[in-house]
Amino acid sequence: MWRNYLTVGLRSLMKNRLYSFINILGLAIGLAACLMIMLFIRYELSYDNWVPGNENVYQLQSWYKSRETGREDKLQMTPYIAGKRFEKDFPQVAAEVFVMKTAPVFIKNGEALAAEDFLYVDGNLLDVIKLPLVRGNAAGLTEAGTALMTQSEARRRFGTEDVVGKTMSVISKGVTRDYRIVGVLKELPKNSALKARAVVRIDINSFMAKELQGLSCWGCQFGYSFMRLKPGADVAAMAAQLPAWEKRNIPDEDAGGGMRFNQGDEQDWHLANLRDIHIGPAQAASMTPGNDRSTIATFGIIAALILGMAVVNFTNLSTSRASQRAREVALRKVLGANRKQLISQFLAESMLVTIIAMLVALALVELLMPAFAAFLDADIPVRYTGPDGLGLPVIGLVFVVGLLGGIYPAFFLSRFQPAAVLKANKSAAETPGSGRLRNALVVGQFAVSIGLIICTAVIYAQTIHARSVDPGFDRNNILQLDGLTRYQLLTRGEEIANTMARVEGVDAVGRTGIGVATENSSNTGYIVPGRSELVTVGVYNVDTGFKDAMGLKLVAGRWFDKARPMDDATLPFPADDAAERALAARGANVVINELAARRLGFANPADAVGKTFGAGYVQTQNGVVPSTIIGVVGDARFRSVRVPLEPISFLNTTMGHQYLTLRYHGDPAAVRGRVERAWRSIISDVPFDAKFSEAVVEDLYRADKARATTFAAFAILSVIVGCLGLFGLASFTAERRTKEIGIRKVLGARTRDIVQLLIWQFSKPVLVANLIAWPVAWWLMRDWLNGFDSRIGLGPLPFVVAGGAALVIAAGTVAGHAMRVARANPIHALRYE
Incomplete structure (x- = not known):
């Protein structure tokens, strides 16, 4: 019987080649799109599933919500002290480790190179996250001064993977440190929230010797806290205790007058399982780019819609061909076929078409998936067996699509009555309602397309x-250099700026703590008379050349002037309590943007000029710095258009900058080449890292x-x-x-x-x-x-x-x-x- 069904089905396909071609091609496209999107969704949901014991690995996250604007910043980063206190206060924590993502410098053949994606940890990361080792000590980083290196990084640095026992020298915070390699890591897959070429265990106190306040600061985020919980730990119960835990641990940091400089934001704490980090709600300050569930769900809906359209085609064409098959059905019934047999026949034909379409779809997937994965920068293999294979989904799709595509035509065609069809040589089999159904399905198809x-x-x-909206500054012809915060350059900013100013084609040079599409964020609170809460304002160090280099628009007052001592708010590094108290005693001049002026209560920017407010620019007890506004610049959108404009105050300093901004004219490549040569002529231990503003914006979007x-x-x-x-x-x-x-x-x-x-x-x-x-x-x-x-x-x-x-x-x-x-x-x- 089934052999007869197959024979009849093949003859029907060959007899109606156009119909068969349209059905098979449409189904193949729908199935291929569905399979490719399914592979992508499965890949996105598989992040860190490969880590043994991942169900017990969690990341402590710090979320903030502004009391003034309601804006939420959900950070994966956490203050160092938070993880330590959490481990101390919750016995459910088996092990905790603080992870810093850094890019130290190493010298190779006399050239300074950035060692990207190095993870500095204060404990044994392998006790928390079981990363796979291919060589070395399975116990991992048992003491400070040891390191693990991936296979590719070992080959890059030493030309071989046999590096266990060798010493790696890198420059961090201006100091050359040696680390003994105790193991080689298997390459971490792309579907991981961790991105590492090496993992280095440090002594956190000596490493942060010049910034020890950062280890006890509850408002400083510079790393990630991972922890392994004991089996059976009740995470929901732990999360419910976090508000009380926060109240016990975070002190009120008075800034005078009973006000706290950290009260501008409501801080919240969350535990995220390792597998949920990639698609979790916290994506700010992430170690690797994440995704969100709504995007993944949207792709899934699109896959279902396209496949549904292909099934609709099948149904439409099958019912429209009813007139051609009505006589066949009638004759079969006259010769003794019952309706069950006819339904089986048409369902078999539907399955046959679906199987052929699936074979074509699989060929399309094999051809297109490498390019699709490369476009998404993902490692999405096409396998047919195993837990992530396509075998079961393919079988399931063939069954479901074949059934959905054929069930209505099967019942529709099998109900024709022989007497109605054969009498008077009648072959038209258009039944009432079938035309309306086809029209409804066509409407649905084009609604999806439109x-x-x-x-x-x-x-x-x-x-x-x-990419084209006016950012509030001249974004063209800017070359942005990163790296001024490296310790070996902290006191050389002036020398570097002067050297770059002499380069042919460079029109203006400025040093800054904020630039085109930079991710760093720093803010403080302004004390406004008559208000019970502080006004949160961003604070960034710049120099006198920054306005011209960035192309900012001055709307009121003036910019910083080197000849005016009060314009200089430089503090020594590391922090000096005496210098901070001196700055708090004498005050500082600041320039703010228009949004900051409005937040401080001035509708007209000019009215803000000359006004003085207390601001928490220093960390000393009661360290309120009288800050006099000397100028107001136009609002500038330094970050993505997704991020709300930030109220900003600028401090003029001679150090503490991260970026060097160069405004140039002429051929960009030639200018960049001259700037690089000038950099290398005076700096040998920091790599040259420069990007044009156009390229930065391209990456941003x-x-x-x-x-x-x-x-x-x-x-x-x-x-x-x-x-x-x-x-x-x-x-x-x-x-x-x-x-x-x-x-x-x-x-x-x-x-x-x-x-x-x-x-x-x-x-x-x-x-x-x-x-x-x-x-x-x-x-x-x-x-x-x-x-x-x-x-x-x-x-x-x-x-x-x-x-x-x-x-x-x-x-x-x-x-x-x-x-x-x-x-x-x-x-x-x-x-x-």
Whole structure:
């Protein structure tokens, strides 16, 4: 019996090649898209599943919410002291380790190179996270001064993986330190929240000797706290105790007048399992770029929609071909076939088509997946066996898609009555309601396509807006150098700036603690008379050249002047209590931006000039620094448009900067080459690290651009699948209406009238699809745009363009059939059947 079903199914496919091609291609595209997205989703959800005992590994996170604005900053970073107190106060913690991601310097062949992705830890990381070792001591980092190195880093540094027992020398905080290599790590996969080329165990007190206050500061985040909990630990109960734990541990740091400089934000603490870090809500200050569950869910929905469109094509084409198979069904029933057998026959045919489509889909996945994975910067293998294999999903999809695609046509075709079909040579089997069903399905298909086109257009427009919106400073022709905070350069900032100012093509040089798309954040509280709470304002060190180098706009007052001692707020490093008390006694001049002026209560920036406020610029007890505003600059968006503008105060200092900003003219590559030569002529132990502002902005919005490209690709796929179905329906509709069209032409209808009639028949579902797609897309895109501080207006243009494009595509798809049928000789049409 099944052999007969297979034979009949193959004959049916060969007899109707166009129908078979459209069904198989549409299903193959839908299945391939579904499989590729499924692999991507599985990859995103698999982060750190490979770590043994990951269910007991947690990260302590610190979240902040501004009392003034309601803005939330969910940091993965945690103060050093928080992890230590947590381990002390919770007996459920088996081991805790503090991890700092650093980029120390090592010298190779006389050249300074950055050792990127080095993790400095204050304990044995392998006691907490069981990273795989291929060589060396399985116990890991049992003492300070030891290191683990990945296979690739060992080859890079020593030319071999056999490095156990060798010594690695790196420059950290201006000091050359030697570490003994005790093991070689297997390369960490990309689906890990950890990114490391080496893990180095340090003595945290000697390493932070010049910054010991950072080890006891509850508001200083410079690393990550990981811990392994004892088996059976109740994480929910521990989380419920965190508010009381915080109250017991975090002191009130008075700034005079009973006010605390850390009260501008509400601090909250969270425990995140290692597997949830990548897609968790805390993505600020992350060790590796993360994702969010809504994005992953969106991709899953898109996969389901595209596959659903392919199944709809199958159903539509099967029911539209009912007239061609009605006589076959009738004759089978006359010869004794029952309805169960007919249903089995049609379901078998559906399964056959799905199996062939799946084979084509798998070939597409094999061809496209490497490029798709490279585009996503992911390591997504295509396997068919094992826990992450495609075998079971493929079998499941074949069964589900074959059943969904064939179940309605099977019941629809099997219910034809022989007497109704065979009498009077009647072969038309169009039953009431089937046309409405097909129209409804076509409406659904094009609603999905139009919605995806709208989303793509909005995302692209927002991405362009993000890259082109006025940031409040001149972002063109800036070369940004990183590395001034390295200890060996702390006192050489002036020398470096003067050297760069003499380079041909350089117009202005400025040192700063904030730059184009920098991630560092620093703030303090301003005491405003009459207010019970502090006003939180960002604070960044700059020098007198920063305004011109960055292209800031001065809107009131003046900029810093080297000739005015009160403009200089430099403090020695490491922290000197006497110098801090001296600064608090004499005060400092500051420049703020317009937003800071408004937060301090001035509608007109000029009114802020000359006013003095107490600010917590120093760490000493009651260290309120009288800060006089000497100027106001325009608001500048240094970070992504997703991040709200920051109220900022600038301090003029001669040290403590992180970036060197150069404004230049002329050929960018030539200027960069001259700047690099100038750098290397005076600095030998710090690598040259410079990026043009255009490249920095490109990197900043790379993820949004990738998201837009991905949406565009899937929108195109949805349109292709929809058009395949429409093409097939148009073909069969034209065949079914051949005699009608012949009669119309005999009665005087022109070719143009016939074409318009057929095109209008398939345009109506597209127009209805707009009524569904527009409000849904508007709601989704409005919610997405609300995640940006600066965003485009959600006007009618993308909706009209998407609807018009879908209408034109639909008309173009059926136009060929319409023209061919309309031009046919009526004599041939009237001889039809």
